[in-house]
Amino acid sequence: MLTISGVYAGYGGGDVLQGLDLEVPSGAITCIVGPNGAGKSTVLRVVSGLLKPRLGTVELDGVRLDQFGTAGVLGKGVAQVPQSQALFPQMTIRENVLLGGYTLRRDKQLLTKRYDRVAELIPIVAERSNDKAGNLSGGQRRMVEIARCLMVEPSVLLLDEPSLGLDPISLTGVSQLVKDANAGGTTVLLVEQNVRLGLSMATHGVVLEGGRVALEAAAGDLMANPEVAELYLGGAPSKAPAAAGSTAAAAGSAPAARSGDASTKR
Numbered sequence: 001m002l003t004i005s006g007v008y009a010g011y012g013g014g015d016v017l018q019g020l021d022l023e024v025p026s027g028a029i030t031c032i033v034g035p036n037g038a039g040k041s042t043v044l045r046v047v048s049g050l051l052k053p054r055l056g057t058v059e060l061d062g063v064r065l066d067q068f069g070t071a072g073v074l075g076k077g078v079a080q081v082p083q084s085q086a087l088f089p090q091m092t093i094r095e096n097v098l099l100g101g102y103t104l105r106r107d108k109q110l111l112t113k114r115y116d117r118v119a120e121l122i123p124i125v126a127e128r129s130n131d132k133a134g135n136l137s138g139g140q141r142r143m144v145e146i147a148r149c150l151m152v153e154p155s156v157l158l159l160d161e162p163s164l165g166l167d168p169i170s171l172t173g174v175s176q177l178v179k180d181a182n183a184g185g186t187t188v189l190l191v192e193q194n195v196r197l198g199l200s201m202a203t204h205g206v207v208l209e210g211g212r213v214a215l216e217a218a219a220g221d222l223m224a225n226p227e228v229a230e231l232y233l234g235g236a237p238s239k240a241p242a243a244a245g246s247t248a249a250a251a252g253s254a255p256a257a258r259s260g261d262a263s264t265k266r
């Protein structure tokens with residue numbers, strides 16, 4: 001369990017996180033959503049050790065993380081997938097992934113074992129191992145970035161907007177990869193601006209507003225929550241109560257109207 005307690009943190013111009021309390025259960029995929037500027041990325045920065053909280057604590061299974069920097073936090077098993085453009089374009093996929101295991105470099109056997117495991121989980125690594133990273137598409141790069149992080153076999157993987165800038169096919173690939181990593185035992189904490197995608201990947205959902213948790217629930221329940229649907233999913237889900245029925249109907253029933261189309265593809 002990753003536990004964030006009473007965290008206040010910011011960048012010098014006042015606190016962005018305002019007494020944040022959040023529990024990230026082990027073995028789950030927790031997704032933080034919320035408006036721009038709510039402090040979502042800041043939460044990840046505090047957890048990964050990039051930003052020290054002014055007050056409050058971050059603990060992983062009872063071990064304090066908040067007084068370590070990024071290297072210390074990584075050493076405790078928490079790895080953040082960096083923002084895109086983090087690969088060395090002139091180096092091969094294999095070299096880029098192996099860099100993730102830099103701390104294991106003296107144990108060649110372990111390094112090879114980890115690499116093989118990562119390559120098995122993420123086929124693009126094996127398929128393009130000798131190709132330069134600069135030749136990959138955005139989605140492929142994102143997967144190799146995740147692969148590189150998995151070299152340390154983190155117990156917690158942090159991802160900030162993994163869907164950003166990806167085409168629909170890459171989205172599916174990255175989303176599946178996150179689920180696979182989780183199925184392999186990694187706890188995932190991710191931030192998504194694509195609320196629908198994020199919550200559909202996740203087991204737990206958290207709505208962050210003004211640096212605090214506004215809502216928290218099973219991801220499916222959060223997606224079905226009318227308030228969340230209204231604010232983040234572009235309309236009500238299947239609103240049964242006698243609301244303004246006629247005006248909402250057009251947008252709300254659009255998917256159903258095309259259901260014939262959709263079913264032929266399945």
Ligand SMILES: Nc1ncnc2c1ncn2[C@@H]1O[C@H](COP(=O)(O)OP(=O)(O)O)[C@@H](O)[C@H]1O
Pocket residue numbers: 011016034035036037038039040041042043
């Ligand atoms: N490096 C920084 N220096 C100063 N202010 C920052 C910095 N990064 C973020 N902020 C501010 O902190 C607030 C929260 O940012 P962030 O955590 O990135 O929000 P989110 O990821 O939810 O969009 C915003 O008002 C943003 O302008």
Ligand SMILES: [Mg+2]
Pocket residue numbers: 040041042
């Ligand atoms: Mg952000």
